[in-house]
Amino acid sequence: MGLRWKVSTAIAAVSALVALLLSLIIYNATQVSMLSSSRDVQDERLQSALRIYESTERVALGSALNDPDLPGPLRRAVLRGERATYVSNGNSEVPDVWAATPLPDGGILSLHSRFTDRYSVLDDLTRTLILGSLSVVAGSTALGVLIGSRLSRRLRRAATAAVRVAEGDSDARVREYIGERPRDEIAELARAVDEMADALQARLEAERRVTADIAHELRTPVTGLLTAAQLLPAGRPAELVRDRAEVLRTLVEDVLEVARLDGAAERAELQEIALGEFVTRRVRALAPDAEVRVEQDAHVTTDPRRLERILGNLIANAVRHGFPPLRIEVAERVLRVRDHGPGFPEELLAEGPSRFRTGTSDRAGQGHGLGLTIAAGQARVLGARLVFRNLTPGALATLRLPATPHGSAPHGSAALPDVQAPPQHP
The missing domain is CATH 3.30.565.10 (Histidine kinase-like ATPase, C-terminal domain)
Structure with a gap:
């Protein structure tokens, strides 16, 4: 996996995690707020039903008297003389909202309603959060691909320039390949590689000059030695001297050729x-x-x-x-x-x-x-x-x-x- 995809994957993963956490926080906060509001509404309706019952002894507003389905925790709170609300899930995904209050005669007046009217809002919120999270992840992934591509492209150009330098291109420099960029780690790397290439190039050029100078200085005496060897009287010793002198001359010419090839001015005549x-x-x-x-x-x-x-x-x-x-x-x-x-x-x-x-x-x-x-x-x-x-x-x-x-x-x-x-x- 290249740098581009590593950066994109990391950004996408972080974005997905942040979007998930924010969605859960927003959903839970909204649900708690809506349930709390439903409790308050249910309590207000219960108080209105209590006033009507106390004045007319008539059960109104959907209230019930001594409801047998009253949840246990709510019943116990009312028996202690408290007016209370209670939320239960029951057998459905939609919660039930209860409110109950004690009566002077020992009875219990209660209200019960489903949270259906507001639960649909939570469904809409869930869909919105999912779509928003997916959009954030997709956008952040695209941004990660863009950032990673730019980093990867600059690093690949730097690698290409380094390869050209290693192959003998004395004019190749990393900074020229990656272009003018703000000062960052890649620019520092490019500058360091270029400085190393300059130092190596100077050292190699110095060694090449020394080699070429030595071979050039040897050329004249070796040529004289070969000429003098041709004047020796025929015989095995003279043949050995001429052979070694010819080998030495060939070596000097080869060293000169290698020194020229190490330079940067050799051109082919096509x-x-x-x-x-x-x-x-x-x-x-x-x-x-x-x-x-x-x-x-x-x-x-x-x-x-x-x-x-x-x-x-x-x-x-x-x-x-x-x-x-x-x-x-x-x-x-x-x-x-x-x-x-x-x-x-x-x-x-x-x-x-x-x-x-x-x-x-x-x-x-x-x-x-x-x-x-x-x-x-x-x-x-x-x-x-x-x-x-x-x-x-x-x-x-x-x-x-x-x-x-x-x-x-x-x-x-x-x-x-x-x-x-x-x-x-x-």
Whole structure:
């Protein structure tokens, strides 16, 4: 149950309770007042009948002499010499109103009438109270829905902004999403979340700058080291030096790319391409032994360089960590890369790609863990959805390109790729 319905239910319950209590109080007070008035009227009629009886010895005004049906409590009060009134329900829902007085000769003069003429007023009052209570409950419920809807809408907007911030949209702020409102708890929450987002953004930006500066400063000496390694005489030592120098150069370039992707200025350069043909050509160059299956080709508007980078990193990860056969499938805007190895690490499925995390022991020892991080970042720039999952056996990476290109906006405003770990099945 959402906040809107919780608030509405609470307000409706309180309104119903208040309406019930007020209705009972009003009904009982009205009934007591009307019965008291009937007692007074009955007593006045009895006094008039007593005067007529004393002057004419004739029973008048509907009075009775020594009525055998006189209620016991009233009879006992009269025998004590008191003039009294009494209300009894008898065998009917409509009460009876009695009045009796002692006579000088020891007899009892009494009056008896039903409360029917005024009891109908109580019926009308009951109907009015019921209708009024229902109206109050309905109105308060509608008011609760309205208040709850406004609170729920503001909280949902705040949650949406927080999700956008978590997804990397550096410009999203909660206060802008919920709009200008009076100062309340939600506004205070929005301000606190925005301040936290600003602090985190500043810290991340500082870390990104440090990473980019370090990688940039390493670029020149690494390039010189690679050039010097090419001048070494042929042999196994020279081959090892050149290999390590090339690995170091690749690492520096990957770190620079990750730093750029962490920024908010990356934009896609859009072109229209035939996805099936594009993937087929790239796979032949990257992994000649891989199987390419184009189930349904489609023309898409995307950034070919970034798409090639994603495809290359997915294929390199599958070749490095998986087992053949390697299969690449294209179905409209969906691209799948599957190997038959041990699958993705559970940490990756749970948390997504992470820098310098190469996986479990059966995937350790090769690479620096930046390939899938770069693929996820490039997918974010394209506004694509990148999903990782395990099959039996093997790992499957699925890239879903958007129907609407995202190249005109910075990657921070595009949808983030997803990492999912559904139940394993073939």
